[in-house]
Amino acid sequence: MVHYPPISQLRALDAAARHLSFTKAAEELNISQSAVSHQIKHLETLWDVKLFVRLTRQLELTEAGRTLAPIARTFFQNITAALDELKDDPGHQVLRVQMLPSVAVKWLVPRLQGFRNLHPDIDVWISTREDEEIGFRSGRLDAAIHLGDADSEDVTSWRLMQEYEFPVARPRFLEEQGPPSTPADLCRYPLLLRTGDIGAPQWRDWFTSAGVPEEIYGPAIRDGMRFPDSNMALQAAFEGQGIALARSAPVWDDLVSGRLVRLFKIRRPFRSQICLVCPTARAEHPAFVAFREWLLMISKISQAEFDAAEPN
Secondary structure, three states: OOOOOOHHHHHHHHHHHHHOOHHHHHHHHOOOHHHHHHHHHHHHHHHOOOOEEEOOOOEEEOHHHHHHHHHHHHHHHHHHHHHHHHHOEOOEEEEEEEEOHHHHHHHHHHHHHHHHHHOOOEEEEEEEOOOOOOOOOOOOOOEEEEEOOOOOOOEEEEEEEOOEEEEEEOHHHHHHHOOOOOHHHHHHOOEEEEOOOOOOOOHHHHHHHOOOOHHHHHHHHHOOOEEOOHHHHHHHHHOOOOEEEEEHHHHHHHHHHOOOEEOOOOOEEOOOOEEEEEEHHHOOOHHHHHHHHHHHHHHHHHHHHHHHOOOO
């Protein structure tokens, strides 16, 4: 006969397996490190298997641990999804989506009314984060739109768009300063730089792809105004303070309207694609399926526009 453990011990197994640390698992579960250790020990005794190897600085899952921990994780995801469905008002549903601020503000939000018109019974709640972590662990998030594919077996992803990166400026700025003739000429203008985000487009990469030697562009990217996120850098470009390096999605509507101008016919694909991800256990939830199909549709339209666009 299989001996089923208390839920608290399964939660300890799930958390310790994800963190490979009893200490971090204890912080997540808001219990002591020794309590996590005892719960794991009880599981190992109950099932007569060894789940972890205790190394000097971290834990390592045994073969049994690698087999059983994902089962515990799937159990918690499935029961969370099922309870959410049971609690949903049949006439009104909430879909909680996390995404980068630049994608939310400049690409999704201007198009979101289209989804609302098709599905007035589904409310999309948007949250934004600048870091790489996606908050599925709490069970209070249904999906995320971020850069890159899913990197976990219990998460499913769909690729939405491949973006390009290019310099942009306000038309009046170019009228006042004079347009650059070559990529190297950009080094004579104030470049709007980013701080601390390796996921953002990098001037160094763009200049290299444009064939500009480092001895020319190096001084231009060492000094100048720096901003913590893409929206601030683009706002500075809107104000005529310099030239920003942008991705397609956050600036596309501004290029179409003429508020910004794209410089040079250099098509450099951005290194990460925009992807939709969600816990696999929630992938067939009706509200998410509706949102996913709509996203794939508008992404296809945007991708065709990106691919066909030519700079001024």
